[in-house]
Amino acid sequence: MLTKEEPHERAEQVVAGLEKPLKALRELLLWPFLYSEEAAILGLQWPRGLLLHGPPGTGKTSLVRAMVKESGAHLIFISADTIHKAYVGESERLLREAFAEATAEALSGKPVVIFIDEIDVLCPRRDFRRQHESRLVAQILTLMDDKKLNSSKLRPVVVAATNRINSIDPALRRPGRFDREIEITAPNAQERYEILQLHASRLPLDDCVELRSVADMCNGYVGADLAALCREAALASLRRGMQGSPSEGDVQHKVTMQDWEQAHLKVGPSIARGAVADVPSVLWDDIGGLTQVKRKLRQTVEWPIQHADALARLGLKPIRGVLLYGPPGCSKTTLVKAAAHAAKANLFSLSGAELHSMYVGEGEALLRETFRRARLVAPSIVFFDEADSVAARREGGNEQAAGGNSTGEKLLSTLLTEIDGLELAQGVLVLGATNRPWSIDGALMRPGRFDQILYVPPPDKEGRLEILKVHTRNMKVADDVDLSEIASITEYFTGAELAGLCSEAGMAALRENLYAESVHERHFSAALKSIKPSLTVTEISKYVNFGLTRNMR
Numbered sequence: 001m002l003t004k005e006e007p008h009e010r011a012e013q014v015v016a017g018l019e020k021p022l023k024a025l026r027e028l029l030l031w032p033f034l035y036s037e038e039a040a041i042l043g044l045q046w047p048r049g050l051l052l053h054g055p056p057g058t059g060k061t062s063l064v065r066a067m068v069k070e071s072g073a074h075l076i077f078i079s080a081d082t083i084h085k086a087y088v089g090e091s092e093r094l095l096r097e098a099f100a101e102a103t104a105e106a107l108s109g110k111p112v113v114i115f116i117d118e119i120d121v122l123c124p125r126r127d128f129r130r131q132h133e134s135r136l137v138a139q140i141l142t143l144m145d146d147k148k149l150n151s152s153k154l155r156p157v158v159v160a161a162t163n164r165i166n167s168i169d170p171a172l173r174r175p176g177r178f179d180r181e182i183e184i185t186a187p188n189a190q191e192r193y194e195i196l197q198l199h200a201s202r203l204p205l206d207d208c209v210e211l212r213s214v215a216d217m218c219n220g221y222v223g224a225d226l227a228a229l230c231r232e233a234a235l236a237s238l239r240r241g242m243q244g245s246p247s248e249g250d251v252q253h254k255v256t257m258q259d260w261e262q263a264h265l266k267v268g269p270s271i272a273r274g275a276v277a278d279v280p281s282v283l284w285d286d287i288g289g290l291t292q293v294k295r296k297l298r299q300t301v302e303w304p305i306q307h308a309d310a311l312a313r314l315g316l317k318p319i320r321g322v323l324l325y326g327p328p329g330c331s332k333t334t335l336v337k338a339a340a341h342a343a344k345a346n347l348f349s350l351s352g353a354e355l356h357s358m359y360v361g362e363g364e365a366l367l368r369e370t371f372r373r374a375r376l377v378a379p380s381i382v383f384f385d386e387a388d389s390v391a392a393r394r395e396g397g398n399e400q401a402a403g404g405n406s407t408g409e410k411l412l413s414t415l416l417t418e419i420d421g422l423e424l425a426q427g428v429l430v431l432g433a434t435n436r437p438w439s440i441d442g443a444l445m446r447p448g449r450f451d452q453i454l455y456v457p458p459p460d461k462e463g464r465l466e467i468l469k470v471h472t473r474n475m476k477v478a479d480d481v482d483l484s485e486i487a488s489i490t491e492y493f494t495g496a497e498l499a500g501l502c503s504e505a506g507m508a509a510l511r512e513n514l515y516a517e518s519v520h521e522r523h524f525s526a527a528l529k530s531i532k533p534s535l536t537v538t539e540i541s542k543y544v545n546f547g548l549t550r551n552m553r
Contacts, residue, residue, distance in 0.1 A: 046160060048178075049180075052159065111157070124168070140172070301339040325453065468502065480520055
């Protein structure tokens with residue numbers, strides 16, 4: 001029998017960053033033994049079960065095993081591969097034997113834990129399920145309600161874990177069965193630091209290594225990701241030590257900050273795997289012109305992450321959404337990539353083609369799942385390219401048409417609901433880009449959703465000169481080329497067209513001489529004859545008038 005004075009190896013020595021679930025497990029597993037007299041005085045009935053849920057790799061199974069070791073409990077492990085059998089009734093018999101073993105062990109006076117891993121596989125919702133799965137759910141419900149199991153003061157504790165809590169049969173999620181539910185989310189910066197300390201405790205770290213800095217750059221990483229990061233950093237150190245031909249005994253197997261950075265490039269957050277866009281290293285300086293737009297985007301995207309304390313001090317809430325609109329080819333998408341890179345945020349990119357699925361409800365499900373992942377790996381950006389195809393204007397008005405039955409209206413209603421739900425989340429920003437802002441539903445264009453509507457215009461002369469310098473910085477340009485003059489005669493050219501102009505000038509030089517080493521003025525003149533601006537004064541006025549009309553509302 002456990003006593004209050006008996007020392008135990010703490011679970012924190014095995015797992016880290018899980019203070020809340022550890023506390024819940026201690027209350028459930030140890031308190032009935034340590035505080036049985038106090039409970040009798042209060043007439044307290046101890047909870048029967050605990051349901052741990054959260055993304056894969058957050059440490060649910062490791063947590064239970066560590067707590068079992070700390071308490072010296074008897075563990076009975078149940079999973080789909082140990083229970084699912086070919087013959088009818090065999091699975092139910094194995095469940096009954098497991099619970100009977102637990103009851104017998106509890107009578108010996110020691111804690112007993114029945115741990116059901118991936119319970120959503122064993123006990124899925126019984127709607128439209130096979131008869132075999134329905135029988136398993138019914139059997140577990142019967143066993144958890146069994147009077148013999150619950151009559152003893154030293155009864156077994158049932159703990160279950162799942163990655164898909166909404167897939168579990170609702171009958172299990174009521175008081176008297178799984179009384180408590182604990183969500184284990186992706187760890188915050190402090191918890192990541194504690195996990196890294198635990199996993200890196202055996203690594204020979206160089207004096208320059210700052211684990212807090214490593215933790216800060218691992219947004220969205222779960223415990224399994226951080227363990228993999230430590231392994232990859234050690235491998236990077238080993239590879240570096242094996243380079244060259246050092247004399248025997250001279251190889252210093254120290255893990256440096258460079259090794260951690262290399263590991264970070266290879267190991268990403270598993271929660272966002274398959275959904276986060278690969279953000280290229282686009283810098284603000286790679287985008288010529290657009291000074292005002294870049295300044296506002298930096299304030300909107302970077303400040304809430306890098307200067308959160310300053311905003312909180314003044315009671316300012318971060319902006320929830322920004323819409324970039326303007327003619328095609330004016331670097332709207334590139335601006336978003338630069339903002340995501342500068343803020344070190346995870347970028348989730350969605351388009352109308354992905355969301356308008358051929359199957360009913362699939363687009364809305366993808367939208368909800370994307371926002372769920374974005375919240376888990378914050379700071380993150382959910383980016384809608386060609387936003388007008390995702391949130392097209394509804395025929396019956398704005399809010400009044402929210403209950404429409406068309407696929408587009410259902411998708412828009414889901415999007416509005418998800419954006420409104422970000423009020424309770426932190427570090428998630430919605431960015432949209434469109435060439436047709438007048439086609440976007442008005443319900444999305446109000447404050448609280450797209451708080452900022454930024455016009456991305458075609459570049460002026462100074463902007464065109466900057467763009468030309470950006471796209472010719474890796475090109476050997478002859479002395480007779482006057483970029484300022486080219487900028488003057490390329491009015492109405494977009495950034496994409498100026499990039500094409502520089503590329504075409506380079507190709508003209510190669511067509512003239514395959515061994516050419518520089519690009520001359522005549523090559524740019526030839527390129528200007530083949531590339532003409534697609535924009536007109538009328539089209540630009542349409543965008544300008546949209547901004548003026550909106551500001552007058």
